[in-house]
Amino acid sequence: MIKLKLNGVSKAYGATKALSHADLEIEAGEVHVLLGSNGSGKSTLSKIVAGSVRPDAGEILLDGKPVTITGPQSARSHGIAIFYQELSLAAHRTVAENISLASLPSRAGIFVDGDALEERAQRYMALFDGVTGDGFSLDAVIEDLRADQRQLVEIIKALAIEASVIIFDEATSALDRAQVERFFEILRALKQKGRSIIFISHRMDEIFAIGDRATVIRDGQIVGTKRIADTSPSEIITMMVGGHDETDAKAVEHHAPTGAAALALSVKNLGGRGFGDVSFDVRKGEILGFGGLHGQGQSAVLKALFGAAPPTSGSVELDGKPLNPANPRAMIRQGVAYVSGDRAREGVVTGRPILENVMPIHYLRDRMILAHPPASARKALPALQALRTKFAGLGFPISSLSGGNQQKVVIARWLIDRPAVLLLDDPTKGIDLSAKADLFALIRKLAEEGMGIVLYASEDAELLDNADRILVFNGGAVRRELTGTARTRYNLYQAAYEAA
Ligand SMILES: Nc1ncnc2c1ncn2[C@@H]1O[C@H](COP(=O)(O)OP(=O)(O)O)[C@@H](O)[C@H]1O
Numbered sequence: 248m249i250k251l252k253l254n255g256v257s258k259a260y261g262a263t264k265a266l267s268h269a270d271l272e273i274e275a276g277e278v279h280v281l282l283g284s285n286g287s288g289k290s291t292l293s294k295i296v297a298g299s300v301r302p303d304a305g306e307i308l309l310d311g312k313p314v315t316i317t318g319p320q321s322a323r324s325h326g327i328a329i330f331y332q333e334l335s336l337a338a339h340r341t342v343a344e345n346i347s348l349a350s351l352p353s354r355a356g357i358f359v360d361g362d363a364l365e366e367r368a369q370r371y372m373a374l375f376d377g378v379t380g381d382g383f384s385l386d387a388v389i390e391d392l393r394a395d396q397r398q399l400v401e402i403i404k405a406l407a408i409e410a411s412v413i414i415f416d417e418a419t420s421a422l423d424r425a426q427v428e429r430f431f432e433i434l435r436a437l438k439q440k441g442r443s444i445i446f447i448s449h450r451m452d453e454i455f456a457i458g459d460r461a462t463v464i465r466d467g468q469i470v471g472t473k474r475i476a477d478t479s480p481s482e483i484i485t486m487m488v489g490g491h492d493e494t495d496a497k498a499v500e501h502h503a504p505t506g507a508a509a510l511a512l513s514v515k516n517l518g519g520r521g522f523g524d525v526s527f528d529v530r531k532g533e534i535l536g537f538g539g540l541h542g543q544g545q546s547a548v549l550k551a552l553f554g555a556a557p558p559t560s561g562s563v564e565l566d567g568k569p570l571n572p573a574n575p576r577a578m579i580r581q582g583v584a585y586v587s588g589d590r591a592r593e594g595v596v597t598g599r600p601i602l603e604n605v606m607p608i609h610y611l612r613d614r615m616i617l618a619h620p621p622a623s624a625r626k627a628l629p630a631l632q633a634l635r636t637k638f639a640g641l642g643f644p645i646s647s648l649s650g651g652n653q654q655k656v657v658i659a660r661w662l663i664d665r666p667a668v669l670l671l672d673d674p675t676k677g678i679d680l681s682a683k684a685d686l687f688a689l690i691r692k693l694a695e696e697g698m699g700i701v702l703y704a705s706e707d708a709e710l711l712d713n714a715d716r717i718l719v720f721n722g723g724a725v726r727r728e729l730t731g732t733a734r735t736r737y738n739l740y741q742a743a744y745e746a747a
């Protein structure tokens with residue numbers, strides 16, 4: 248029996264077609280896996296069904312009848328629940344409050360039985376008894392919990408809604424093996440009750456353990472659906488890639504510096520939180536890519552090299568000299584720069600003028616104490632103009648700029664300073680296509696001027712188009728190095744999607 252059906256559902260963000268004419272059928276009592284590389288449209292599809300994103304076109308049917316899902320409450324009243332990839336927890340509230348908030352009745356005037364809500368939260372918590380780890384209880388505050396425990400709360404929150412369609416968007420990415428096993432037992436029990444589960448994961452072992460059918464999405468389009476029993480990991484990877492792609496590797500070939508180019512950075516057996524035994528060299532003039540699924544240690548390594556979360560083992564050399572990544576200030580002085588795509592947290596100083604956002608690192612490096620606007624403006628303007636940043640004046644607040652232009656401002660800092668090594672931690676996250684093209688052109692120019700660049704990009708296409716060499720991370724370690732013509736989508740996916 249078909250529980251949920253999507254007919255021609257589309258959604259665009261500006262020029263990005265996040266989802267194009269998606270047709271999909273989910274049966275009652277099945278675990279339906281959605282698969283696709285980063286940025287292929289899985290979360291967009293999930294959010295449309297769950298009511299947090301409105302589609303541009305198409306229709307959704309439940310039990311054969313068209314429904315209009317106007318928002319998350321409306322989705323819940325239709326019996327649809329979701330685990331959000333980015334989580335939807337209130338950080339300062341307790342576990343119990345977070346679980347209960349979502350399951351409150353949606354109509355006004357209904358008497359809320361607090362004890363019943365608490366009893367329900369307790370009952371769903373108990374499903375994970377023995378695998379939650381220390382400090383996990385109904386009255387624990389979310390911000391005090393570990394990443395895996397927060398994911399468990401988000402899972403419990405979705406389960407407690409007792410919906411007939413439940414979407415899990417990368418619900419297992421921070422869980423350990425025992426937690427995943429328990430979660431799968433719960434999913435199997437839900438299947439028995441005829442519930443429909445949409446399950447998104449990148450782990451082939453998980454997909455083959457829990458899935459009944461799998462649908463592959465590529466670039467916002469549904470490629471096809473297979474019964475898990477009739478397919479294989481290599482067939483699925485081929486569907487994700489879209490056939491053979493030997494030509495991929497040619498795009499940036501002419502850029503790669505010669506093997507004889509001097510080393511900018513040399514990293515040996517680096518270890519820290521979330522990664523271990525990572526070794527690599529970056530040559531001057533080279534863009535070294537970090538690839539693989541999100542959260543496999545790429546950002547952690549970059550933050551460690553910048554001294555933001557210092558490494559616990561291993562050694563680093565900059566320009567042939569030993570380097571101790573103790574803190575960001577020391578690293579900036581020695582010529583190591585870091586730019587994160589997470590501007591809200593690590594990039595711009597919101598509310599401050601554009602000029603100050605271009606300059607602070609520069610001040611730090613030269614130990615300038617007094618601000619000297621005319622001199623700073625002279626340095627900042629050409630750098631910003633080189634990036635074609637649209638701004639009304641250097642005195643305007645940075646928040647007056649679009650995301651793409653904010654990120655250009657952040658990168659413009661390094662045009663002024665010229666570090667020896669530039670660490671880019673998913674720098675284009677959430678910025679538009681033309682700003683992306685400008686940024687990558689700039690990054691290539693910085694490399695050509697002799698900088699050593701490490702680029703982690705969560706979108707595989709960005710990596711294949713821009714990196715000279717790619718290290719594929721999986722489970723906190725480098726699993727594979729892709730060079731020259733081996734730098735293909737297929738090889739990248741295969742190394743990334745294998746069970747670590
Ligand atoms: N709120 C948004 N604003 C702009 N672009 C977005 C937004 N959400 C998603 N996108 C873009 O839509 C595409 C699909 O994203 P998403 O559905 O999150 O993919 P997936 O979950 O498969 O990784 C990507 O190119 C992404 O950058």
Ligand SMILES: [Mg+2]
Nearest residue numbers: 289290291332
């Ligand atoms: Mg997603």
